[in-house]
Amino acid sequence: MKTLQEGKNPLFMDPDPDQAREFFQKKQRAMTDKRMTEKEAVEKFIPDGCYLAIGGFGANRIPTAILHEILRARRKNLGFLGHTSTHDFQLLCAGHCLKKIDIAYIIGLEARGLSPNARRVMESGEIEVCEWTNYALCVRLRAAAEGVSFGIARNMLGTDTLKMSGAKVIECPFTGKKFVALPAIWPDVAAIHVHEADIYGNCHIRGISVADLELARAAKRVIITAERLVDSYAIRINPTRTVIPFYLVDAVVEVPFGSYPGNMAYEYFSDEAHLSQWLTTEKDPAEFQLFLNKYIYDVSSFEEYLELCGGIKKLKELRRLEALVDR
Amino acid sequence: MKTLQEGKNPLFMDPDPDQAREFFQKKQRAMTDKRMTEKEAVEKFIPDGCYLAIGGFGANRIPTAILHEILRARRKNLGFLGHTSTHDFQLLCAGHCLKKIDIAYIIGLEARGLSPNARRVMESGEIEVCEWTNYALCVRLRAAAEGVSFGIARNMLGTDTLKMSGAKVIECPFTGKKFVALPAIWPDVAAIHVHEADIYGNCHIRGISVADLELARAAKRVIITAERLVDSYAIRINPTRTVIPFYLVDAVVEVPFGSYPGNMAYEYFSDEAHLSQWLTTEKDPAEFQLFLNKYIYDVSSFEEYLELCGGIKKLKELRRLEALVDR
Amino acid sequence: MEPGYNKIEMMICTAARFLEDGKTVAVGTGAPCAAAMLAQKVNAPNLVIIFEAGGLAPLLPQMPISVGDSRTFFRGIMAAGMNEMMTTCCRGLVDYAFLGGAQIDKFGNINSTVIGDYHKPKVRFPGSGGANDFASFCWQTLVITVQNKTRFVEKVDFITSPGYLTGPGEREKAGLPAGSGPYKIITNLAVMGFDPETREMMIESIHQGVELIDVLENSSFKPIIPEKTSITPPPSERELQILRREVDPNRYIIGRQ
Amino acid sequence: MEPGYNKIEMMICTAARFLEDGKTVAVGTGAPCAAAMLAQKVNAPNLVIIFEAGGLAPLLPQMPISVGDSRTFFRGIMAAGMNEMMTTCCRGLVDYAFLGGAQIDKFGNINSTVIGDYHKPKVRFPGSGGANDFASFCWQTLVITVQNKTRFVEKVDFITSPGYLTGPGEREKAGLPAGSGPYKIITNLAVMGFDPETREMMIESIHQGVELIDVLENSSFKPIIPEKTSITPPPSERELQILRREVDPNRYIIGRQ
Secondary structure, three states: OOOOEEOOOOOOOOOOHHHHHHHHHHOOOOOOOOEOOHHHHHHHHOOOOOEEEEOOOOOEOOOHHHHHHHHHOOOOOEEEEEEEOOHHHHHHHHOOOEEEEEEEEOOEEOEOOEOHHHHHHHHHOOOEEEEOOHHHHHHHHHHHHOOOOEEEEOOOOOOHHHHOOOOEEEEOOOOOOEEEEEEOOOOOEEEEEEEEEOOOOOEEOOOOOEOHHHHHHHOOEEEEEEEEEOOHHHHHOOHHHOOEOHHHOOEEEEOOOOOOOOEEOOOEOOOHHHHHHHHHHOOOHHHHHHHHHHHHHOOOOHHHHHHHOOHHHHHHHHHHHHHOOOO | OOOOEEOOOOOOOOOOHHHHHHHHHHOOOOOOOOEOOHHHHHHHHOOOOOEEEEOOOOOEOOOHHHHHHHHHOOOOOEEEEEEEOOHHHHHHHHOOOEEEEEEEEOOEEOEOOEOHHHHHHHHHOOOEEEEOOHHHHHHHHHHHHOOOOEEEEOOOOOOHHHHOOOOEEEEOOOOOOEEEEEEOOOOOEEEEEEEEEOOOOOEEOOOOOEOHHHHHHHOOEEEEEEEEEOOHHHHHOOHHHOOEOHHHOOEEEEOOOOOOOOEEOOOEOOOHHHHHHHHHHOOOHHHHHHHHHHHHHOOOOHHHHHHHOOHHHHHHHHHHHHHOOOO | OOOOOOHHHHHHHHHHHOOOOOOEEEEOOOHHHHHHHHHHHHOOOOOEEEOOOOEEOOOOOOOOOOOOOHHHHOOOOEEOEHHHHHHHHHOOOOOEEEEOOOEEOOOOOEEOOEEEOOOOEEEEOOOOOOHHHHHHHOOEEEEEOOOOOOOEOOOOOOOOEOOOOOOOOHHHHHOOOOOOEEEEEEOOOEEEEEOOOOOOEEEEEEEOOOOHHHHHHOOOOOOEOOOOOEEEOOOOHHHHHHHHHHHOOOOOOOOOO | OOOOOOHHHHHHHHHHHOOOOOOEEEEOOOHHHHHHHHHHHHOOOOOEEEOOOOEEOOOOOOOOOOOOOHHHHOOOOEEOEHHHHHHHHHOOOOOEEEEOOOEEOOOOOEEOOEEEOOOOEEEEOOOOOOHHHHHHHOOEEEEEOOOOOOOEOOOOOOOOEOOOOOOOOHHHHHOOOOOOEEEEEEOOOEEEEEOOOOOOEEEEEEEOOOOHHHHHHOOOOOOEOOOOOEEEOOOOHHHHHHHHHHHOOOOOOOOOO
């Protein structure tokens, strides 16, 4: 197939669907109890050098407990896929965990401003980057979920974003029109936070799913953190609601308030004061190190982190904000 | 782009996304009351010669009222997309409405047996056929829903199904592997039966969605028939449930028991006795004509058809069957 | 002496045994579905059943009439859509495809489209439905079919769904996913596998009360006959009881003759 | 005399007027979102707001902090995913893209990736996010940005999101959907459109109290100056009141200076 133009940056992962099929052929399909702690999940499924993707949208419905655990376990040289990655990216930069990244949006925390530390890390050159757009990454995951080696779209055309990507421009065999071919990507592991899961990994999500349904299908291993575990009758009574079925999932970790300090739709709003503290403290590297020690490295569990940040009183306040009861 | 092999059959619809974009640019986006009768919907949106697609799965969640109305309006020369099309196809063959069809499964009614009349029609040569598979048609609709001119898959390869399709075999620009390129299809109009809709066309479906989410997005016009209309607060209170948003929809028709004699999940089971009567009566063309007159042509509304078939008593029985309360 | 079961019961019980516990299977309605239900109740409680229209792992209260009816997701794990189920197959997560068919040839190619010339068919059948997709994407294809000379043919009139096409390596050459293909053909007379070298159909076992000559006379091609053919173990009392009482109490499938 | 509004308020009120009733708009957080909210409350009650992470047509109780936070689908019509919203844009169902940006050039190309060389950047910005997608797929792109010589440049250091690229016909030549492109650039000084012939930025109206020379001195390229430039109508009392009381009562956006 003739390639009309191609991005200059390398692909970090093999887009061959047969390597993925070979893996999935051996993946367990039986419904077994997959509960474990976040520590066990990171030990088992996120080794140094593996390629990771994080669900949610930066500071919304993110698996914070897994991210903290990755830092505590001092994981290094990770690959990373980030469409709009904000607090998740900030955390991984804080731990200097990353080596090569496929990204669309980094450094920023949207309306909150930019992360000084993530910017330092990015400008230091310690991380290899391949440029994409949010939809381009969505198409790459979707193609993997479809078991094919590429998907097509009409974005990035004519721009430097395309030049600094790993995409190729091809011609449609039916219309002769140009399309960007986006290579499928099967991350080694994905961590996704959901509202409810049963012990087998069947999941419910309320509100937007971002690109997590594609991600759960593309990733070779899936770690689920859930606000709460539910009986599997809660799954079977309304199978229309299941968005991630058990056979995709390798680990189920119950983590109430697991997206904190991020927003969890219908549960709690983001802790803007705490996120703002991150951005402020990052300005001074020495102070930031103490901050990281206090909130992550010297902390033994996610529950302890929640307590440090204000415990139940704070969480009640964030619930009220989410539900807008105090307007 | 080099084509390695191609199907012999013609494409009935233009796979150019820009012709579709031009149409969609002008399509109304405002939330307006779209209620009308099935007669008005067919008059307005299903002219002779247009290309039609039907939602559901043959005799499950089908818009029977629209199909009957198409017969009564004596529509001719329609195009048709049928993945597993069973009772819907049987109806359109009974009315000799079809001219050219993209199909994966026709004539049969699954475990119930084959339709003698649909087989006669198909063997008469009056309909031009292009061969596909269920997933191939799903990919074609999905590609249209994505606003691109083709999608890829690894089915049909090596078979006569491919030879008698309109697909092309291409090579992946990343892996060099072969894929089937399936041309996008934007049907002129789709009719889809759902559980609930508001007057603007926001829809809920319970249970499997088959390929209807892709279809609602691919079709230029969408006619919704709904078991019941709901207040739009019922939509906004849980936006996660919305599967078809209002701006895709052109007509909303309230039709309780609208999938009868087909199955409607969580509502009523299929009327196997009535469907069996169809298959039996079709054996004798003269008798079949009387049957059609009685149940469709001489009937003024879908309600009248329901009454003819046993009315509330029958519908109660089908509800009980669906809920399995009499086991 | 007549055996205490009919040929449909024999086929279903035999087929069920090939479905391993903890595996995934995509099924069509009728006999394949009955076999999967039976397997769940006898030898494979954790068998995950997938339906092409979107139903996943239901607690099947009865055999579905349609692969898209509400039974296919009754108390199921997921009620999704065709894209979800088919792409699950595409990714290599589905072990078995379980199909029927009007004609089959020695390479396991299946015809469910036309008998005679495509443009002027003697008989028009439904076409692929999802069969071609399943036979392309799932790792191993099983077929349940009654065997006779018009069904077991040297060359099918139309390859609807791919077997090994024209021989070894041809699936991969055509672009189909590596390592997939026909696995077992379960007929009323025998169980056939495929020779790993030639990819031709090979007798694996002959049903009790059936002779080799019956198998050969009911096929237009000559399947490979191994040095020693075994006898298919007949259905057990337990299998028959569960099939008759729980799987198909109304004899929709097992009552067909 | 100082006007009774600041430049951010001026930009938001001006931008809001370009959003027609009954149209669809894909927005970023901050000023674009505030403008869309204001338009809904003043001149376009049936404006449909789309968020890239999956939110559709919320009854926005306050301005979202993130285009993926729960406000983006609060009492919304649909809470779907990125694929749903982006493909809606791909199909041509979204009229406006409403973006910000670090640099913009005379053809409306936007840079939000790097200042300086890509590999050794002076400054690294977030990158495209969904901006390139919106600017590629939506029919008309609007940009709200403060204007100065480092932001309004002859050639952007990096084209993150496409404007008219290097001139007329170049979008179509690159393969972007026909008929799409930049529409209005709303700055603190003026409103710019694009010359239909050359696709270069063209002054449409200059804000009250601003001189042509201010507009020219705050741009590194020279925009086309039409024979007659009009004055941008200033914000009305009603617009300002709604903006201050209902859209941004906490002055998150309009309080920035």
